[in-house]
Amino acid sequence: MKSTPKLLLLLLFIINHHVDSGSIVKFLPGFEGPLPFELETGYIGIGEEEDVQLFYYFIKSERNPKEDPLLLWLSGGPGCSSITGLLFENGPLALKSKVYNGSVPSLVSTTYSWTKTANIIFLDQPIGAGFSYSRIPLIDTPSDTGEVKNIHEFLQKWLSKHPQFSSNPFYASGDSYSGMIVPALVQEISKGNYICCKPPINLQGYILGNPITYFEVDQNYRIPFSHGMALISDELYESIRRDCKGNYFNVDPRNTKCLKLVEEYHKCTDELNEFNILSPDCDTTSPDCFLYPYYLLGYWINDESVRDALHVNKSSIGKWERCTYQNRIPYNKDINNSIPYHMNNSISGYRSLIYSGDHDLVVPFLATQAWIKSLNYSIIHEWRPWMIKDQIAGYTRTYSNKMTFATVKGSGHTAEYKPNETFIMFQRWISGHDL
Structure with missing residues (x-):
């Protein structure tokens, strides 16, 4: 009986350690059978008191997780949940576009997941986005520069809890508004790697799709x-x-x-779908709409059984919203031009892949080409088509600063419009091959 308190303390330690390190998800409502990949969800506390709790989804590479690259994926907005990337752009699951009947919407496996060749952390940020939350009222308004520091701290703590991935090549990635965050984050990580007594992050480069760079x-x-x-x-x-x-x-x-x-x-x-001018501008509640799965997502992720399966803290957040900051949460956009960060990252020698869906009106490929040209690096490989089998999938050019620019033919603001083509582009680039 005297050993009971010690056993209880040991049990509490194991439980707390397990919670801090994330929880493995083997089944998800709406998907038949066990998941065919390893999914972990969890929170990482930010700050001295860890009052900010950032929620993440981590999926191991299906190929060789011990050696394959580790990616961080940030969705845009600001304030859009990263599960939109997971379920719509480059993850191993997607929502089945079937008329909602009151039951949990169905999930299906995809053929275009970037996790076939990479480990990916999908991170909900800033605070209030997705399932990330604060235990106390916020004193400071979330901002671009503040998020860069929060995400850097997240990565350091996540890697300390997952030391087996510390040596994997690391890439920051995202699309849309992430174009303001990712370049600054790369610079922050690069500087942090020179600070004493912290394990360095094996930073190799970054990936951005249709990135907002200099809004005006x-x-x-x-x-x-x-x-x-x-x-x-x-x-x-x-x-x-x-x-x-x-x-x-x-x-x-x-x-x-x-x-x-x-x-x-x-x-x-004004009557166009500005995210892809080829797609109809229609109501997402219509089953005929290409983006109808976004409507289904709200029902799926707000189902109590789904939130239980994802190990979401019940007291943390009310109704989940796909993008929160665009409507109701204050946010300080204090980086108005990310070109200087691209310049610094180029000087530091990091690889980068910048891609544009060529039918996006929000951030036209012409704007992206213009700021890349302003970096004033020489062209290594001239403009040429890149192919999938015998078909042109887009066009590409590479520069002496290890930057590759590519268009994805017929795609829009995010990869969901051409996920198969974007996956093949990514797979070739991350493996060090020409597109």
């Missing part, structure tokens, strides 16, 4: 993109160029000619 410039390139895609007439294009002088969306109220022309531009484009 990104936005202005919508005009030449729209002209090139035959969305506006030659006459309107020439007039708007002449009278707006390259500034189309932050117009001086006194420039009435420009304002009128911009109004004409909106008449031509």
